Amino acid sequence: MTARVISLGIQKGGCGKTTTAGILAYILTKDYHNKVLVIDMDSQGNQTEYLARCDIYEFDGKTVFEGLKMGDVRPFIVSIAPGLDLVPATDLLATFSYWLYHDGRSIYPEHEAMHLRALQKSIETVKDSYDYIIIDTPPHIGEQTLNALVASDYVVVMFESSKFCLSAVERFVETIEFVQGMTGQKLNPKLKVAGILRNLNDKRRTDMRDLIELCGEQYPDWIFRSVIDRTAATGRLALTGFDEVENKELRKAVEPYQDFIKELIERVG
Numbered sequence: 001m002t003a004r005v006i007s008l009g010i011q012k013g014g015c016g017k018t019t020t021a022g023i024l025a026y027i028l029t030k031d032y033h034n035k036v037l038v039i040d041m042d043s044q045g046n047q048t049e050y051l052a053r054c055d056i057y058e059f060d061g062k063t064v065f066e067g068l069k070m071g072d073v074r075p076f077i078v079s080i081a082p083g084l085d086l087v088p089a090t091d092l093l094a095t096f097s098y099w100l101y102h103d104g105r106s107i108y109p110e111h112e113a114m115h116l117r118a119l120q121k122s123i124e125t126v127k128d129s130y131d132y133i134i135i136d137t138p139p140h141i142g143e144q145t146l147n148a149l150v151a152s153d154y155v156v157v158m159f160e161s162s163k164f165c166l167s168a169v170e171r172f173v174e175t176i177e178f179v180q181g182m183t184g185q186k187l188n189p190k191l192k193v194a195g196i197l198r199n200l201n202d203k204r205r206t207d208m209r210d211l212i213e214l215c216g217e218q219y220p221d222w223i224f225r226s227v228i229d230r231t232a233a234t235g236r237l238a239l240t241g242f243d244e245v246e247n248k249e250l251r252k253a254v255e256p257y258q259d260f261i262k263e264l265i266e267r268v269g
């Protein structure tokens with residue numbers, strides 16, 4: 001097996017990247033019996049908290065940042081559940097860019113954009129051990145997001161139903177094209193847009209419905225047909241967690257993502 005590497009991204013905060021990546025990883029392991037590795041590339045460590053459900057400081061010195069420095073994430077993989085592993089992140093990942101342009105220059109020199117290939121190199125050793133590698137990205141375009149896109153086969157663009165996010169999608173697509181090499185050097189010509197997920201819809205608001213339709217009109221070939229509504233059970237998942245015994249509303253929280261995940265699997269194989 002060789003893992004399909006999928007990033008979830010958008011350079012805007014609070015669009016559901018972490019929630020969707022966590023639920024996607026859970027369903028791929030639980031319902032589809034895949035082996036999944038989740039990589040937290042956001043120094044907020046939200047995905048780490050979401051899946052590992054502990055104080056993220058427990059992972060200090062044992063995170064994706066150390067993996068990037070070594071060029072191999074293997075020593076920093078944490079088992080979360082059968083079939084589901086995580087490479088955690090803590091606040092110090094925020095110093096990744098500084099490190100790349102200082103100490104990291106001997107390992108990842110800027111020429112040939114090696115500094116944007118740090119994650120690609122660091123997951124090479126684990127690709128044959130998983131069906132999917134899911135990368136959660138931060139809400140900005142910077143070395144963490146660019147490394148994620150360079151390391152990925154597919155990207156899911158997260159659209160939260162707002163005007164700011166619609167313009168963020170437009171610009172995120174430009175970043176994707178930059179990585180694909182359409183506007184410069186060929187960082188990752190293999191990168192494909194798996195789709196745009198229209199997310200966090202509030203069914204009571206017609207303005208959100210209009211924006212969801214507008215996004216569909218602008219990107220008819222890319223949108224997933226399935227739209228994710230805001231639901232209380234999903235919003236509570238960070239509190240209630242992914243343990244079926246402890247969280248009585250777990251299925252209610254994850255079920256709204258089933259159609260999207262079916263579409264995603266059809267697209268990425």
Ligand SMILES: Nc1ncnc2c1ncn2[C@@H]1O[C@H](COP(=O)(O)OP(=O)(O)OP(=O)(O)O)[C@@H](O)[C@H]1O
Pocket residue numbers: 012013014015016017018019020042044046137138139200228229230231232234235236237238
């Ligand atoms: N389907 C949903 N229904 C209700 N609440 C949701 C849903 N999806 C996400 N949320 C909530 O919306 C907020 C933002 O979600 P999330 O943290 O996943 O976004 P993000 O894009 O990862 O944010 P950031 O850009 O800060 O990393 C969180 O409080 C989360 O619990």
Ligand SMILES: [Mg+2]
Pocket residue numbers: 017018019042046047137138
């Ligand atoms: Mg997040």
